[in-house]
Amino acid sequence: MANVPKLSDPQSELLDKVDVFIFDCDGVIWRGDSLIDGIAETLERLRKAGKKMFFVTNNSTKSRAGYKKKFDGLGLTDVPAEEIFSSSFAAAAYLEQSNFPTDGSKKVYVIGEVGIGEELDLIGIPHLGGPADNDKVANMGSGGRLEVDPDVGAVIVGFDRDVNYYKIQYAQLCINEGDAEFIATNLDAVTHLTDAQEWAGNGSMVGAIRGCTGQEPTVVGKPSPLMIEYLESKYGMDRSRICMVGDRLDTDVLFGTDNGLKSLLVLSGVTSEEKLLSPDNSITPDFYADDINAFFASETATV
Amino acid sequence: MANVPKLSDPQSELLDKVDVFIFDCDGVIWRGDSLIDGIAETLERLRKAGKKMFFVTNNSTKSRAGYKKKFDGLGLTDVPAEEIFSSSFAAAAYLEQSNFPTDGSKKVYVIGEVGIGEELDLIGIPHLGGPADNDKVANMGSGGRLEVDPDVGAVIVGFDRDVNYYKIQYAQLCINEGDAEFIATNLDAVTHLTDAQEWAGNGSMVGAIRGCTGQEPTVVGKPSPLMIEYLESKYGMDRSRICMVGDRLDTDVLFGTDNGLKSLLVLSGVTSEEKLLSPDNSITPDFYADDINAFFASETATV
Incomplete structure (x- = not known):
């Protein structure tokens, strides 16, 4: 499977069609203990554009409150605990x-x-x-x-x-x-x-x-559908307007495609463009991008 | 499956047809830390009759030498370490x-x-x-x-x-x-x-x-066929003249039937006659007996 388009017109291809972004954290928001450049601004823009966001991690060692401290420590103080979906x-x-x-x-x-x-x-x-x-x-x-x-x-x-x-x-x-x-x-x-x-x-x-x-x-964690069912029942969200964003094909993207969500693979984590586009790869996101700053890249370029 | 014969004429049904007995230990030789009554004499008679014997256990916490001490402690001092097949x-x-x-x-x-x-x-x-x-x-x-x-x-x-x-x-x-x-x-x-x-x-x-x-x-332990392959290659033994003796249907008897051995279930351990003969049981030993003393029970009775 070598036919995945790179996100080229984010507004019409993605932002107009999505109300909710579910972000995997490691490789998307941060790498280890370092925030990926530009992420704070990108999240702020998404928030201003009225998008809802959830941050998911299969790590159960911390609670939502424990993760909130990590977000705060990285300068992402606008992320409330309610947006954090740890497997705990x-x-x-x-x-x-x-x-x-x-x-x-x-x-x-x-x-x-x-x-x-x-x-x-x-x-x-x-x-x-x-x-x-x-x-x-x-x-x-x-x-x-x-x-x-x-x-x-x-x-x-x-x-x-x-x-x-x-x-x-x-x-x-x-x-x-x-x-x-x-x-x-x-x-x-x-x-x-x-x-x-x-x-x-x-x-x-x-x-x-x-x-x-x-x-x-x-x-209960990825790739179980329970989180999506929870979001549907708690917030009445429409799956077709949710986008899963992650850096792994076999967990993040599969989680999205298996659950009827849109999916975006970012290259800021463990998956290379070469691996994504290889004929050996059978897991197909809707789009891919270098990182989530690409959501506003064209806008920035034209401003 | 409710059609398993009880061993009634051990000499012609079993002893004449078997050169090697493989005994599960717990429920056959001992129960917990107590030797089952009569076992020492039965093993001695088998040995005098020229039968080879192996004692198997899936317990890996002791070596053969460690198990030899347990046999010695129970009075089975004639069992050499070479006859003990611990999974270690x-x-x-x-x-x-x-x-x-x-x-x-x-x-x-x-x-x-x-x-x-x-x-x-x-x-x-x-x-x-x-x-x-x-x-x-x-x-x-x-x-x-x-x-x-x-x-x-x-x-x-x-x-x-x-x-x-x-x-x-x-x-x-x-x-x-x-x-x-x-x-x-x-x-x-x-x-x-x-x-x-x-x-x-x-x-x-x-x-x-x-x-x-x-x-x-x-x-490498039960129910893997490796032990049988080892006995074949090391001692040149004929599978059809080996009998597996145990108290569990789903491990011992299955180990015997899956590997082309004769099999005998004894009731001295965890399996009841009712369970063995129940229509719900699909695992069929060649014979069953109360315990291995039954090998010589008829002889004793007629002497």
Whole structure:
């Protein structure tokens, strides 16, 4: 598939046809800890033009509030927490949408870092595990057992640098012997903890629970359609006027095309123009651009 | 499938037709830490009758030598280490059969407990990881990376109560960025660390590495055919004269029927006669018996 047009007349090709932009963050807004040049101005122009924006990340280690601090730190102080779709938020939103009790009668066991618990706190769902279980060891001596809370109704599995056997066994018991639903924030095989190398991602933590339960999780992050369904139900948005913008073909662009959205690949992250236009690539965005500053490039050029 | 004959004339139905018995251990030889009554005498009679015997376990936490101590402790001092097929031994035997270098030019990274390393020591293959990495933490600070030994040619994943993110990341790098083969001792979802409950098994550790590599492992323990191929090549044994004896339909009996062996289910472990003969059961051993003492029960009865 080598026939993808480069965005050449953004106003008529994209801006007139789109009300909502969903931006992947890494490789689109920032690279690692550095904001991509010109992004602050571009987001301001989109906002002035009345566009709604959401910023999505499969990283579950921070909550929306935690990500807001990252946006603030990069100078993007106009981005409110409500526009940030971390997979930690997506997990909490999924429970809310699926009528998980918020009266305290059911709890969530968390494999993951602080972000998931912070999001659950905001919607009043009690939770166990997470960082509190980082140093726990089950009683594996003769006759030993790990006692689990019988009220656990869901296990959320997110990226956890402190994953251990205690957490795995707790989750196993809740799912195999209790009636807990198995929820994964995402299935990313690798993640970018540091720029120096690729790191084992949440695919590892989810794989561990798959391997001892034989069950498949409900996935709430990209490329699951749950976020789009949430936007439709919460804001009444029309899919055909949403555009997914990302730097990865097999997650971002696929997420867009699979869900009936417009899609734009930007070359500011991991995908090269050569890879996009290669005959070996079968994933086709509607357009591609060097970066999202291209939305206003022609305007700037003619001013 | 409800038509399995109970062993009624062991000499003509089984003993005359079988040269080699492969015994699953838990539920056949012992239950937890207790030898099943009469087993020592039965094994002695089989040995006197010229039968060869192997004792298999998917548990990789001990080496053959480690298991020998368990047999000794239960009074089965006639069982030599060579008759014990732990999955730790199976992993080392697989490397040996597949001509993994034993000159030190290639190493193995281990997720697992002491058994795997002890078996690798016996065949002269250097190894890293395992218990030595229980307390390690990778440098995940800005620009941080985990350096891996470029000579790692295989990653063996066995049950590991001290699995951690360092080990997962080490294995991920060896498999994704190096050329290490991914080997699993077994895929058991749950295991019996204590009698008080089921515990997450090596399916968890293997699942973690599947989830960050997207690769499927070579499995060396039950129900992989590798052990049978090893017995054929090492001892020139005839499959049709080997009988698999176990207490589980979906692992032991299936292992036998899938590999062209005779199979005997014993009721001394987890499977009831009702479950075996239920119309819902589709896995059919050649015979079943209360326990392996039935091999000589009629003889005893007539003496």
